[in-house]
Amino acid sequence: MRESGVKRSVILDYDQNNERLNVRLIDRAELAPSLTGLFTVPILLDDFDFKLDDEFARRLGVAMLNAIALDQPDIEKYISVTKNPIER
Numbered sequence: 001m002r003e004s005g006v007k008r009s010v011i012l013d014y015d016q017n018n019e020r021l022n023v024r025l026i027d028r029a030e031l032a033p034s035l036t037g038l039f040t041v042p043i044l045l046d047d048f049d050f051k052l053d054d055e056f057a058r059r060l061g062v063a064m065l066n067a068i069a070l071d072q073p074d075i076e077k078y079i080s081v082t083k084n085p086i087e088r
Contacts (some may be wrong), residue, residue, distance in 0.1 A: 014068045014075050019067075055086065 011024040062081050069076045
């Protein structure tokens with residue numbers, strides 16, 4: 001059961017040996033020391049008119065897969081997504 005008031009972050013990683021993506025939740029307070037000095041790519045919500053819709057989720061997912069593929073190129077054989085925004 002979720003503790004009240006605990007803020008969590010999401011970690012997504014690719015397990016190459018088992019060929020699967022793992023989603024994990026971690027208490028932000030525990031994660032904070034590990035984040036110091038790391039390269040950060042901010043995603044500004046006002047760039048998306050504060051709309052976290054299907055297209056936003058799709059583009060975020062594409063970005064996450066591409067980020068994982070930078071260091072684990074074996075996953076690229078499974079990726080077949082449109083990288084640019086899809087016209088509505």
